[in-house]
Amino acid sequence: MQWTFTLDQLPATAQQFWEYFADKQVFTLDGPMGAGKTTLVKALCTAKGVEDATASPTFSIINEYGYTDAGGQPRRIFHLDLYRLRDEDDAISAGVEDTLYQDAICFVEWPEVVAPLLPPGTIHLQLEVQPDEKRVLREIASSLK
Numbered sequence: 347m348q349w350t351f352t353l354d355q356l357p358a359t360a361q362q363f364w365e366y367f368a369d370k371q372v373f374t375l376d377g378p379m380g381a382g383k384t385t386l387v388k389a390l391c392t393a394k395g396v397e398d399a400t401a402s403p404t405f406s407i408i409n410e411y412g413y414t415d416a417g418g419q420p421r422r423i424f425h426l427d428l429y430r431l432r433d434e435d436d437a438i439s440a441g442v443e444d445t446l447y448q449d450a451i452c453f454v455e456w457p458e459v460v461a462p463l464l465p466p467g468t469i470h471l472q473l474e475v476q477p478d479e480k481r482v483l484r485e486i487a488s489s490l491k
């Protein structure tokens with residue numbers, strides 16, 4: 347599956363994303379600096395019903411958002427930015443492994459450092475910038491070792 351979208355089309359893309367990945371929970375997100383990874387995760391949070399998805403993961407490793415699901419239950423979304431972690435031990439000390447195994451949605455930027463810790467069924471996503479500035483989001487086979 348792949349989606350191509352402008353910033354204006356992002357909310358609609360986010361809706362389609364959750365229709366497609368309805369029962370999936372852990373996603374890695376690959377893409378160059380400035381591709382729009384943070385913008386994408388915020389739109390995906392908003393589409394789930396998160397009311398204030400404004401915290402920036404640039405300054406913290408794990409950001410947590412809350413929303414209420416269709417059945418009225420409180421649910422969580424974690425946005426992990428592992429850019430500054432050196433190794434798996436660092437990640438475990440920061441609580442990353444625990445977070446990945448919660449019954450919650452997780453988006454993981456810079457996931458290489460936790461490759462062995464990712465749960466089975468993790469979806470790997472890639473965000474690309476086209477020459478016309480549109481973004482392309484697609485599922486890729488894992489290239490993590």
Ligand SMILES: Nc1ncnc2c1ncn2[C@@H]1O[C@H](COP(=O)(O)OP(=O)(O)OP(=O)(O)O)[C@@H](O)[C@H]1O
Nearest residue numbers: 351352353378379380381382383384385479480481
């Ligand atoms: N679909 C899109 N079409 C056009 N511009 C976009 C789109 N998505 C995001 N942008 C723009 O790209 C810029 C970078 O977005 P953002 O900060 O989310 O990138 P990022 O990949 O998270 O960057 P970093 O990796 O540095 O945190 C922003 O100015 C944003 O408005």
